[in-house]
Amino acid sequence: MKRATWSAHEDAEQHGFSRALLEGALPRESYAAMVAQHYFAYAALEEVGRSLAADPVAGRVVHPELFRVPALERDLTALYGADWRERIAPTAPTRAYTERIERTAEDPAGYVAHHYTRYLGDLSGGQFIRRVAERAYGLDQRGGTAFYDFSALGSLPRFKARYRAQLDALELELDAAAREHVVDETRLAYRLNMAVLADLGASFAADAAV
Numbered sequence: 758m759k760r761a762t763w764s765a766h767e768d769a770e771q772h773g774f775s776r777a778l779l780e781g782a783l784p785r786e787s788y789a790a791m792v793a794q795h796y797f798a799y800a801a802l803e804e805v806g807r808s809l810a811a812d813p814v815a816g817r818v819v820h821p822e823l824f825r826v827p828a829l830e831r832d833l834t835a836l837y838g839a840d841w842r843e844r845i846a847p848t849a850p851t852r853a854y855t856e857r858i859e860r861t862a863e864d865p866a867g868y869v870a871h872h873y874t875r876y877l878g879d880l881s882g883g884q885f886i887r888r889v890a891e892r893a894y895g896l897d898q899r900g901g902t903a904f905y906d907f908s909a910l911g912s913l914p915r916f917k918a919r920y921r922a923q924l925d926a927l928e929l930e931l932d933a934a935a936r937e938h939v940v941d942e943t944r945l946a947y948r949l950n951m952a953v954l955a956d957l958g959a960s961f962a963a964d965a966a967v
């Protein structure tokens with residue numbers, strides 16, 4: 758999976774918004790706006806995940822210990838205040854992304870692609886973002902960077918190795934068309950994520966220019 762989609766990852770990583778984020782150069786409001794958009798994406802991912810928990814394909818990757826919505830709620834309370842629900846809304850690219858995720862309720866192999874793209878990313882590059890954000894904005898896992906805190910999983914390298922093994926096993930069971938579908942859907946998931954970041958980056962650049 759990684760081999761088939763890594764060039765899409767490089768685009769995501771090189772993105773202006775991601776670079777500013779990694780350099781700790783992003784204003785706190787832009788970080789908060791990203792967390793808010795994550796909230797809508799994970800609400801969709803986890804709602805569909807619950808509905809597919811018993812599915813023979815998608816059920817293999819659904820791990821309730823990964824669920825991020827409770828952590829995102831804590832982060833949003835820290836970043837926006839107790840009334841955060843009234844203060845955030847999905848952007849157009851986030852709506853396109855969540856609609857695509859919702860469609861995978863009928864497409865379990867496609868759901869696996871979306872699951873992989875987000876959670877493996879959070880368990881990998883996300884851990885760098887966490888350190889930068891904690892330093893840049895003075896946040897911690899009690900509120901602000903709880904999203905990146907996966908201590909409930911125990912060892913992250915061990916969890917990731919197990920997750921990859923589960924994906925590899927699944928791959929062997931799928932026919933060629935289904936395998937191709939998962940790879941295509943993963944590339945699409947990267948593009949949808951990039952569109953969300955590009956849009957956030959455009960408003961950040963517009964603010965910076967004022």
Ligand code: HEM
Pocket residue numbers: 758759766769770771775776778779873874875877878879881882883885886946947950
């Ligand atoms: C802020 C910029 C980013 C950085 C610095 C970054 C960095 C990394 C690093 C270092 C890894 C581990 C590679 C390895 O295990 O050898 C990784 C893996 C991954 N990242 Fe990112 N990443 C970024 C953005 C993203 C975005 C936007 C997505 C998609 C939403 C994403 C999805 C993934 C996935 C799915 C993996 C797992 C690949 C695999 O091992 O199969 N990353 N990232």
